[in-house]
Amino acid sequence: MKSYLAVLGFPAAWRFLAPAFLARLPYAMLQLGILLLVQWSTGSYGVAGIAAAAAAVSQALIGPQTGRLADRYGQPKVLIPQVAVHAAALGVLLVLASVHARSALLVTLSALAGASMPQIGSMVRARWAHVLGGSGKLGAAFALESITDELTFTLAPVLLVAISTGFSPVWALLVALVMVVVGTLVFAMVRRGAPEPMPVRVRSQGGVLGLRGVAVLAIAFVALGTVFGSLQVGITSSTAALGQAGAAGPIYATFSGASFVGGLLYGAIHWRTGAPVRMAATIGLLSAATVALTFAGSIPTLYGGAALAGFVIAPAVITGYTLVETLVPAEVRTEAFTWLNGSIGLGIAAGAAVAGQLVDRFGGPWAFLVPPVTTGLAALLILAFLRRLRPETGRSPVRELVTTA
Structure with a gap:
């Protein structure tokens, strides 16, 4: 455990790790959440599957472009407008789903919500590489990140399904929206460990x-x-x-x-x-x-x-x-x-x-x-x-x- 304690002992590590964890839970909730939301709204698993796939593909293709902007201009300058766009896209999607809007609109908003999802996991890894590169501790730091990914992808579906069945998918994604906005904004404000543009x-x-x-x-x-x-x-x-x-x-x-x-x-x-x-x-x-x-x-x-x-x-x-x-x-x-x-x-x-x-x-x-x-x-x-x-x-x-x- 000395390897992990040495990594976590980095000054101010928890200041960016804690909000990052909060923001990463919604990352693991989005695809399944959209699937449940659109199926609830339209009654069609086919449309729901297309909407979830649109979110996943747009996230995969646009995410690296936001990573490039973060490298060039710094993480805060990318994360703050990105989470604002994501909040708007997901918020409109929730409203449209609640009024059972047309499928094409739901798929379009799902793609936009996926494309604008903040890439917090990549930015945390970039911070570890920035502060620990060449120290021999980077492998342990990346192991911690993979463990964190496992925790989020284990806990997120449980939380999502519990809220969806207890209330509705709208409430589940609304909770996810609050978490990603709060977590991302706090993470962006912690400058310690962030790579320089x-x-x-x-x-x-x-x-x-x-x-x-x-x-x-x-x-x-x-x-x-x-x-x-x-x-x-x-x-x-x-x-x-x-x-x-x-x-x-x-x-x-x-x-x-x-x-x-x-x-x-x-x-x-x-x-x-x-x-x-x-x-x-x-x-x-x-x-x-x-x-x-x-x-x-x-x-x-x-x-x-x-x-x-x-x-x-x-x-x-x-x-x-x-x-x-x-x-x-x-x-x-x-x-x-x-x-x-x-x-x-x-x-x-x-x-x-x-x-x-x-x-x-x-x-x-x-x-x-x-x-x-x-x-x-x-x-x-x-x-x-x-x-x-x-x-x-x-x-x-x-x-x-x-x-x-």
Whole structure:
């Protein structure tokens, strides 16, 4: 635990970590919340699915652009107007849903709410990289961030569903709106640890994605996202088919809890093996671990398969964030982190969509074929481009950038 205590002992760390946690809960609530809201308003799961997908895709595509602005102009100058736009978009969406407006309007506002969601997780990682870079503590800090992600994605759906069933989806997203506004504004006002604005222009085709190894990691993170999305569908459909639908929540909580433990242990170890090799190894292990779920024909085996997959996925995510920090200069660090965040979001949406089609056509267990295939291909991709994931010796990535006035 010394590694984590050393990280949390950074002066004023809790001043930005506490409001960041409050703002990150709504991040994990938005997609499911929009699904519940639009279905409640229109009575159609088809429209609700399109609205939730629109929020996820717009968030994945626009998020990195806001990360780029944060790198150039500073986090507060981006977060404050961004959360204002998000509050307006989500507020209008809630009003329109309450009066059962046309589906096209609900989908449009859902996309705008997703696009304007503050990228707090990426900005917290950028702060850790800024204050801990080169100290040897960054791996533990990123492990803490992955653990925080697990907590938010475990707690947020429980909170969302509880308020939605007790009151309505409108009230659930209204609570999320209050949390994201308060948390984001307080986080933006805490300047300690925030990177200084560094206006830059990337001299590479494709921007940050064109920098060494970033696109490879983004594709790998899409594969990691498919694990989350397909497991949600697979666990839900399999438990229902087994006549124990209520077990879906505890089984997915087991997945999250195992990920929490795996990330905690992984981040506490001082690794001598290079991050690129660890990235290939952890994704390969994840592919092997998720194969166990394809044989899960009972509730106990579902628990065991979910725990095994969860234990391995957090180390893969932690390694990816650690790795990208070594490949990009500080000038575009937030944008790079946001590309990885967005890639996971795209993977979740794609994994859920593909798994849903497989379940409809062939049955619940077929959803579990998605993770081993996608992560297996990602592991092969990492191995094929292993050299691209190592910083060039004697060459700083800053040379690929031209600072502009």
